[in-house]
Amino acid sequence: MYLTPGVYYERVDASAPGIAAIRTDITGFVGIARRGPLNTAVPVQSWRQFQSYFGDFTGAGYLAYGVRGFFENGGRRCWVIRVASEVAAVAGTIVKNTAKQPAWRIDAYSPGVFGNDLDVTVKETHRAQTLTDPKSSTPEYAVVASITGFARGTHVRLTQDKTPDWKIVSDVDAGEGNAAGEKRLIWMHPNQEKRRHVWKDEKTKEWHGYEDFALAGFDPGRPILIESVEYTVLVRDLGRLIRVYEGLSLAPDHPRYGPQVLAGVVIPKETGPLRTLPVAPEPLVITELRDLDQTPANWLTPLQADPATPIALTEGADGLALLSVHDFIGEEVSPMESDEAKKLKQRGLRVLEDIREVAILAVPDIHIQPVDVPAKQPLPPCVPDPCLPSGPPPPAIPHAPAVGDLPPRFSEGEIFQVQAAMVQQCERRRDRIALLDPPFTVARNDSLGTGAVRAWRRRFDSKYAAFYFPWLKVVDPLRRASAITREIPPSGHVAGQYAHTDWQVGVHKAPANEPLVWVQDVTVSVDDAVHGTLNPAGINAIRTLPGRGIRIFGARTVSSDPDWCFVNVRRLLMMIEKAIDVAIQWAVFEPNNHFTRAKLSLSLTSFLLSLWQKGALMGASASEAFFVRCDEENNPESERSNGRLLAEVGVAPSQPFEFVVLRIGRTNNEFEISEATTPVFSGGLT
DSSP states (O other): OOOSOSOOOOOOOOSOOOOOOOOOOOEEEEEOOSSSOBTOOEEEOSHHHHHHHHOSOOTTOSHHHHHHHHHHTTOOOEEEEEOOOTTOBOOEEEEEBTTSOEEEEEEESSOSGGGGGEEEEEEEEOOOEEEBOTTTOOSSEEEBSOOTTOOTTOEEEEESSSSEEEEEOOEEEOSSSSTTOOOEEESSOSSTTTOOOOEEETTTTEEEOOOOOOOOSSOTTSOOEEEEOEEEEEEEETTEEEEEEEEEBSOTTSTTBHHHHTOOOOOOSSOOTTOOOOSSOOSEEEEEOOOTTSOOGGGGSOBOOOTTSOEEOBOOBOOOTTOOHHHHHOOOOOTTSOHHHHHHHOOTHHHHTTOTTOOEEEOGGGGOOOOOOOOOOOOOOOOOOTTSOOOSOOOOOOOOOOOOOOOOOOOHHHHHHHHHHHHHHHHHHSSOEEEEOOOTTTTSOOTTTTHHHHHHHTTOOOTTEEEEESOEEEEOTTOOSSOSEEEEOSHHHHHHHHHHHHHHTOTTSOSOSSBOSSOOEESSOOOHHHHHHHGGGTEEEEEEETTTEEEEEOOBOSOSOGGGOBHHHHHHHHHHHHHHHHHTGGGTTSOSSHHHHHHHHHHHHHHHHHHHHTTSBOOSSHHHHEEEEOSTTTSOHHHHHTTOOOOEEEEOBOOOOOOEEEEEEEETTEEEEEEEEOOGGGSSOO
């Protein structure tokens, strides 16, 4: 209500919420890696980040090759799931305290034989030192010359004679909390609410915390040397120093508590601006070992710290020899099942199903042809000339890396089972497309020619999958003596081509006729005659074109429906459906009236109009390119009374030119050249 005369400004937003196009370039990979969390979807945004989390190339899998091909060809973001069998194990070791009790368990951050290449060295350090004033100190607190480096939770060593004692500082008083202005290290907090105590969790039966107790056992007439106790952990990989963790504490409420500093990487399950992964994971995970039947008094007992003796991590295993189709596919999970049962079923593709932003699926490692890469022997140590002046100490001599087991070669029946699961997930989700690779034997130039690949293609009929042939040859970074290149499935490179096209033009552009990067050759040379038999069958050929490099020369799905025979049409409609579904959730519980229908119609029209202006929709005018109906005609009173709102949307997606015909004829003693297109459904060229 306005009571005072004047000019009042009010903002009334009557416009409908806009609809924005969503990303369709994000790929989900499932495969074998040297390290990394198992059956966990990890977002990766560069090849270097993949190397940090999942390691480098391995002869046991194609995953690293596919992901690098994805980023080399224009990919910007993907989700990676590492698979292994249930026997995969984490390498680790136990660090004991001076009382011979287990104190910390140090593990590699993920399962794998790579953890057997790690060793740790534990050093005890004393960053802060001070002396007590015997005239002013009491059993409840110590008056000291300096409190620099001490804080609540600092683990300290007290020495008066040769026998030391250990305590944990309850609090620090810089002189403001007492009338004398003394600097104090408090052993028993004067405030009962802040005084610490030991308590037991009745559910887990674990002890937590530790008690404040007065100082005893020292001569009150003499000063006491107080030193902080912390630990430095050095991590070496194959004898090469890779990490140094300083200032780790045994006290749980210290900010540098070891198991808290190295607690492992928490992988986000959904995307968001604040949910990002660090550039590289920490190689170790530290966990506290406690006796559940006794109070945690061993927290005060220092660790066995021998800087001259590295402790090796052992018992790591890749778990690839028993790898099965179940590890790639997983199973459906019931909400009533236990966490352990869910963990066994949530594997491979089943994990990717919950990642909503994935729009492309690729599983190159179901076709694995493992190769045994012998470990490179280290160079012999260099013996310096005794006549030369001594220089810096030589670097540590690395030892040979541990060699893990190799996965099996899967049969064609098992390969089809995994690819069928990929297609089934895409059809169920309706927001992603599966990239299908031909089996290794099919992708070779055998006596059957293209008969084998066409027979494999006939196993599928889906508008949510695309089939690419043949395999690619890339320079093998493993530098094997037997071959300088390695044959890999093309799905990783194809996914990168999808992403590149989406970013450069849009999802409406067919992802084809662009040169592939990081490719040396193809396994089968496809000429015009062979291509003429593959393209009508829905097989997208990868061809070596003279002077134009290696290119994808096909953009068809494996659907027999002519309306959905093009990849870009299917992906454009997927993007439109998902963008509308995400953006119009505001309409739920809105008033069922003309104003709501008009807002919804306006937002849909604005979105489709922007797509038409970008060339994603066909038509000389917007009315020819799409239509939106959301009025009383398709929302009668009977439907509105049931709380239903119907919006009908029709679009004319842009289809690619597959055949460009140049007609050359003579007119008036001159040659005339004109360009014409032949529709795909006409049955051939005219």
